[in-house]
Amino acid sequence: MKTTLKDCPSVHQVLLEMNGNIQLHENYIKYIINAELGKIRANIKKGKLSKTKQELLEHIVSQVWLISAPRLVNVINGTGIVLHTGFGRAPFRGKHLKDLADRLDGYVNLEFDLDSGNRGDRQSLVQEQLSAMCGSDSAMVVNNNAAAVFLSLNEMAEGGEVICSRGQMVEIGGSFRIPDIIEKSGAILKEVGTTNRTHLKDYEKAISKKTKLILWVHTSNYVVKGFTKEVSLSELVILGKKHKIPVMADLGSGALLDMKQLGLADEMPVKSIVNSGPDITTFSGDKLLGGPQSGLMVGKKKWINACKKNPLYRVLRCDKITLGLLEETLRSYHSGSFTKDNLSLTLLTTSRKILKNRGQKILDSLQKKTPIELGITLVDSEVEAGSGSLPDDKIESAALSFSPKNGKAKDLAKGFRCGSIPVVGYIHGNTFYIDLKAVLPNQIKRLATAIQEV
Incomplete structure (x- = not known):
């Protein structure tokens, strides 16, 4: 029996069926119900439904329950990318957040x-x-490094020219482009040099009465190799002092520690950049620092105080939660090292050997038939830090690879994403992978459960 439009329940009937069990604003509940009714009516007109009115009622109620669940949920990051923008970049420990919640009560x-x-x-x-x-x-x-760059440019160079090398015209995800941000700040871009080679004489030649700022940008999300030449920040600072022009450094990612000593790629620490003498240095709080989304500005008191008085500051300032999380993140650094509370650096520096041991524990905990049916093997892998950090560095890791006997890799990937414990991995060729680099130690048992349930 085909379902007709007369079989469609009314919004009122659905609300009665729900009996007030979902604690959401009534307008939002009605919005969800109407959206589901619209889908049902469309399918009825196409002759694709064969359900009773009661079945339709139960279906709509179940969809309301599903859609009304919290949108922000915990996921297991099996991509291997520790600083994954899609997952909120730097992760936090639950204990860390609970301690802060007590203070914010x-x-x-x-x-x-x-x-x-x-x-x-x-x-x-x-x-x-x-x-x-x-x-x-x-x-x-x-509130983020884009805001830090924008505020600094507006305060230091509004109405004047900003000199920047063509080799440093970076673009990052989300359409943040140096030329565009300079224009929006009210300054005028003065490009110098070429994509691969810029000389000190190029900067000096570009200086005029209109020049208000020299901008140095760290190309944190790409590397130019081969026939290249760039001017050091120290040289630009000397040039700026000679002509009484301030110099700004945009680090993008920014690290408080020597990454090379941690076994990662060579990334100049923020302190070394500051020692080069720029008037303001900006960098991100939620990348290599391991903190919340924020834009950090360090430098000369004259310019920091001026930025605080800029009307834009009120638009861009952080709230108590961000500042509280950042304070806790800074406390995780001690004498050239970090504590386990800095989860990002802990994950980035976890050895392949430890990751393979965790992977083997997962395999050992599964029912014997599961690894065979899903074609699971433990393999070596290489990952990137993510969010444009350490772009030239491949970090050793380990992953579980899945080559199921039945079904496609894309179907398995969706099964993991949509399970009771969401797991996001990646597909390479016809194989699905769950990399262990960004899987938290306390998620190992949950990951094993998710594999068993998929």
Whole structure:
């Protein structure tokens, strides 16, 4: 028996069937119901439905339950990319978040000086610590590095020219392009040099009465090799002082430690950049630093204070949660190293040997038929840090590869993504992989369960 439009329940009938069990705003519930009814009516008109009115009611209610569930859910990152933008970049430990939640319960002294009883400055929560760690006169934080770059450009160069090498005209994900951000900031871009070679004389030749800033950009998400030449930041600082023009450095990612000593690619630490003498240096809080989404600005007190007074600062400032998380992240650094509380660096520096041991434990915990049916093997792999960090570095890792006897790799991938424990891996050729580099140690048992259930 074909379903007709008369069999479609009304919104009121669906609400009665739900009996107030879903705690959501009534308008949102009605929105979901109407959307589902629209799909049902379309299928009825195409003659594709054979359900009773009660079955339709139950289907709509189940869909309301499904759609009304929290959109932000915990996932197991099997891509191998630790700083994965799609998964929120730097991960946090649950304990870390719970400790912060206890301190954020109720009211906090975000902009209140408990000693004097007067209004305080939210930047004071991290300013001294950040300045000391980076070796700068002062520091401040806004909501991401794009904001830090934009605010700095607007304050230092609005209405004037910004000199930047053509070899540093970077573009990152999300349509952030250096030429565009300079234009939007109210400054005028003055390009110098070529894509692969820029000389100091190119900068000097471009300087005029209109010049307000020299911009040096670290190409953190790509590498140019071969017949190349670039001007060092130190040389630009000397040039800037000679002509009384400020110099700004955009690091993009930014690391507080020597990555090479941690067994990763050579990435100049922020402190070394600051020691080169730029007036302001900007970098991200949620990449190699291992903190929340934020843009960190360190440099000369004159310019940091000016940026704080800029009207744009209020548009770009961070909230109490971001500042609290950043403070905790900075506390995870000690004497040239880091603690296990810095989950990003912990994951990035976990050896292949340890990862293979975890992979073997997963295989040992599965029912004997599962590895055979899914064609699971433990293999060596190589991954990248992610988010444009350490672009030229392949990091050793280990992965579980799946070559199922029945079905396609894309179907298996969807099965993992849509399971009760969402797992996101990747497909290469006709094989599905779950890389273990970014799988948290406390997720190993859950991953084994997800494999068993898929």
